[in-house]
Amino acid sequence: MKFSNRIMSMETSPVRKLIPYANGAKAKGKKVYHLNIGQPDIKTPELFFEAVKNFSGDILTYSPSNGIPELIDAMIQYYKNYDIDFSKDEVLIMNGGSEALLFTLMTLLDKGDEIVVPEPFYANYNSMFQVLEINVVPISTKIEDGFHLPSKAEIEKVITPKTKVLLISNPANPTGVTYTKEELDVLAAVAKEKDLFIISDEVYREFVYDGLEYESFASKAKADVKDRVIIIDSVSKRYSACGARIGAVLSKNKDFMAQLYKLCQARLSVPELEQIGSAALYKTPQSYLEEVNEEYKKRRDIVFDALNNMEGVVCRKPEGAFYYIVKLPVDNSEKFVIWLLEEFDIDGETLMMAPAEGFYATPGRGVNEVRIAYALKAEDLIKSMKILEEALKQYPGRVL
Secondary structure (H helix, E strand, O other): OOOOHHHHOOOOOOOOOOHHHHHHHHHOOOEEEEOOOOOOOOOOOHHHHHHHHOOOOOOOOOOOOOOOHHHHHHHHHHHHOOOOOOOHHHEEEEOHHHHHHHHHHHHHOOOOOEEEEEEOOOHHHHHHHHHHOOEEEEEEOOHHHOOOOOOHHHHHHOOOOOEEEEEEEOOOOOOOOOOOHHHHHHHHHHHHHHOOEEEEEOOOOOOEOOOOOOOOOOOHHHHHHOOOEEEEEEOOOOOOOHHHOOEEEEEOOHHHHHHHHHHHHHOOOOOHHHHHHHHHHOOOOHHHHHHHHHHHHHHHHHHHHHHHOOOOOEOOOOOEOOEEEEEOOEOOHHHHHHHHHHHOOEOOEEEEOEEHHHHOOOOOOOOOEEEEEOOOOHHHHHHHHHHHHHHHHHOOOEOO
16 A cells, blocks of 8 residues: 655654654663653643633533634733734634644645745754645754854845745744844845745743843734734743643734634634633733743753863853754764663663754754753753763764
């Protein structure tokens, strides 16, 4: 039997492809510190569980295809707190940020169209591009520059008549870069001049550090491109509720939203209980978000201080989210991670990271880089960094 060319061309997630090796290590009795995935260990606010427990309906029905009114209203109020106004018909609730982006891409791009994305970028973007047969055109960014964008002229060089969309993650997974107002102005100018849509994935908006001023592409400062801007959002990381699978698309472009709504109707609805719980999450006190932000900043600094003292390691301190892209003195990062899981441990403990090659579209880039998620508690990160430091000394494929 033959499978579709679409699925056969789709690559395995670089974040999860080495899970069998991690399972093998655990089967041997090793403890594995998972730095490969952004699964927060921060406690989900109790409001979510209370709302679900208090559900008193007799029938669990299909919810409206656009989402339940309580959740839409809660998101609208959340944005009002940031001086951003959305109306009810400018919000569509989705099965997580992943469905939000997938449906958006399906609405905007045809087979063979081009999407421009700064690289490295979230690896699951690539899976969506492949299955939809969209051509990704990368904007090259460098670890030495903290992964900030190049000049407007450099960005314009990759725009062609087939380009339909600019996509950014801000703050960015996997680099942690938080784009400046000036960088967003450049992207806005390019979008206007070249007649492009802008998709801004802002699921990490609450995680910006060191007093940096964050600007959303939905802010009033970007009103001149409001009809081009599409915001991807989610409760997953903001409220440590990844398993709820609740996301959203928000846009002032009502024609786009009307077309996107067709896909929402085709998949019927988003689970009602998860929406009820997520609506309650938006009642979480601001102090929760402030405390979580401070906790992640502490974790970021633990990892940075350790990495900065490892010979041959190159990294820059992330400005947001909870990830690093790190260049290691190794011949191949995937081989190194497999070696860590199969052959190395300290007192029965080892670690897992995500090889970074899968976060690039340009062949050959990221071969000796890894993505590190600092979503684990501080003591686990301290242990993980000690394991990494010793492993780099012992790895047979170390590059001097």
